Amino acid sequence: MSANRPAAVVVLAAGEGTRMKSSTPKVLHAICGRSLVGHVVAAARALDPEHLVVVVGHAREQVAGHLAETEADVRTAVQHEQNGTGHAVRMGLEELGRDGVALDGTVIVVCGDTPLLTGETLTALAATHATDGNAVTVLTAEVPDATGYGRIVRAADGAVTAIVEHKDATDAQRAIREINSGVFAFDGQLLVDALGKVRTDNSQGEEYLTDVLGILREAGHRVGASVAADHREIAGINNRVQLAEARRMLNERLLRRAMLDGVTVVDPATTWVDVTVTFEPDALIQPGTQLLGATHVAARAEVGPNSRLTDTTVGEGATVGFSVTDGAEVGPGASVGPYAYLRPGTRLGSKSKAGTFVEMKKADLGAGSKVPHLSYVGDATIGEQSNIGAASVFVNYDGVAKHHTTIGSHCRTGSDNMFVAPVTIGDGAYTAAGSVITKDVPPGSLAVARGQQRNIEGWVARKRPGSAAAEAAQAALQEDEGDK
Ligand code: UD1
Numbered sequence: 001m002s003a004n005r006p007a008a009v010v011v012l013a014a015g016e017g018t019r020m021k022s023s024t025p026k027v028l029h030a031i032c033g034r035s036l037v038g039h040v041v042a043a044a045r046a047l048d049p050e051h052l053v054v055v056v057g058h059a060r061e062q063v064a065g066h067l068a069e070t071e072a073d074v075r076t077a078v079q080h081e082q083n084g085t086g087h088a089v090r091m092g093l094e095e096l097g098r099d100g101v102a103l104d105g106t107v108i109v110v111c112g113d114t115p116l117l118t119g120e121t122l123t124a125l126a127a128t129h130a131t132d133g134n135a136v137t138v139l140t141a142e143v144p145d146a147t148g149y150g151r152i153v154r155a156a157d158g159a160v161t162a163i164v165e166h167k168d169a170t171d172a173q174r175a176i177r178e179i180n181s182g183v184f185a186f187d188g189q190l191l192v193d194a195l196g197k198v199r200t201d202n203s204q205g206e207e208y209l210t211d212v213l214g215i216l217r218e219a220g221h222r223v224g225a226s227v228a229a230d231h232r233e234i235a236g237i238n239n240r241v242q243l244a245e246a247r248r249m250l251n252e253r254l255l256r257r258a259m260l261d262g263v264t265v266v267d268p269a270t271t272w273v274d275v276t277v278t279f280e281p282d283a284l285i286q287p288g289t290q291l292l293g294a295t296h297v298a299a300r301a302e303v304g305p306n307s308r309l310t311d312t313t314v315g316e317g318a319t320v321g322f323s324v325t326d327g328a329e330v331g332p333g334a335s336v337g338p339y340a341y342l343r344p345g346t347r348l349g350s351k352s353k354a355g356t357f358v359e360m361k362k363a364d365l366g367a368g369s370k371v372p373h374l375s376y377v378g379d380a381t382i383g384e385q386s387n388i389g390a391a392s393v394f395v396n397y398d399g400v401a402k403h404h405t406t407i408g409s410h411c412r413t414g415s416d417n418m419f420v421a422p423v424t425i426g427d428g429a430y431t432a433a434g435s436v437i438t439k440d441v442p443p444g445s446l447a448v449a450r451g452q453q454r455n456i457e458g459w460v461a462r463k464r465p466g467s468a469a470a471e472a473a474q475a476a477l478q479e480d481e482g483d484k
């Protein structure tokens, strides 16, 4: 448990985010496999707060629905009209109050659109707040361009006296580059009292949370600030340019951590990972690779180049190149691609192979078995050490229902086979090239299911006289005569 466990964290996520130009609410846009508000909630969890409440307003059903699905323990409070950040916090605290939560202790306020904010920064803010005995501590940052932000006004002795919104600031105040990140630590009781005194006589006619600072200071309480080490961490997302920038920064952070933990990332600029992806040391990631969802890459496995793996487990020493996988399990030492597509329910045993232009779905390939070329394997169980000939299709669909094919161990099936499911090939059986297998094959048998070959001699000379083919045939036949 964290030393400065807050009573509550309030996440503000009621704003509309019009500049996203999207039918999706801003805070539900995702980077690195998690929504913007999801990232903020994850950072807030580092504080181990007693209560976590997200204030929703614009598209509140969608946002609340998303939270109910992904963050079951988070409460939501509704702000029906977006009357300002102070009003939003008031709605959040009133919701907790209705549930009988007493706000004895610290209340942290964060915005729902700052996905790069870390738990470390919040923990540092909470620590400063506690150590300095402040009524309020604001997280600030020095930014290159402060346009649009609230400015931190300090007295000659450095004490924070007020936050002035850009729209309400004088020219002298607009020259200040230290800005309000929108993240605060408050004494809960003092916050509740001060919010009751916030007025709306400003350029936007809103209840500004920032006014709480001046109110508390005038009442003789301590007001402090904590300066963020990296201003980029507190950047809010307003448009899709900023969304892409944040995605790249978060991705870099995730890859940096992986590399420091022993993963080789050949080209971090073209490697994209979700926050949920895990690695073991000496995994090797080649350029142009996306690793998504619950993907795990084990030690000495090599993934990429140019691959997308979703919810896929790659075993020790396995390789996956130029391929797309989803919900697949690639066993140790197995080989996938180039140009394979593994769909949900595919399980490749150790040292098995799904080769070039191979698609597999709900297929279990035993240890050492191979599907090397140009094949579709759907709804199948294949034993160990079997080889599936090139250009084979597991005919699993009769137009209405899917059926299963079982192939035993140590089988050698010919090229260009159709396995018309449901069908079973016994251990050690062979099938002839070009066979359409519709009946079960007993262990150790050779199944041949194709038309017999018939050669009609002299057909070209008779039917295509004078053609190049006829001349070539005649020359070859004469040469054969001469050899005799
Ligand atoms: C706010 C701060 C400003 C700070 C900036 C940092 C105030 C008055 N100003 O300005 O000092 O530099 O954030 O990004 O606090 N929200 C609601 N309900 C509302 C209004 C806002 O939930 O009624 C939420 C928004 O969804 C957003 C956050 O509060 O997550 C900040 O709102 P926004 O409108 O972006 O505030 P700014 O005007 O940028």
Ligand code: CA
Pocket (backbone or CB within 6 Å): none
């Ligand atoms: Ca605003």
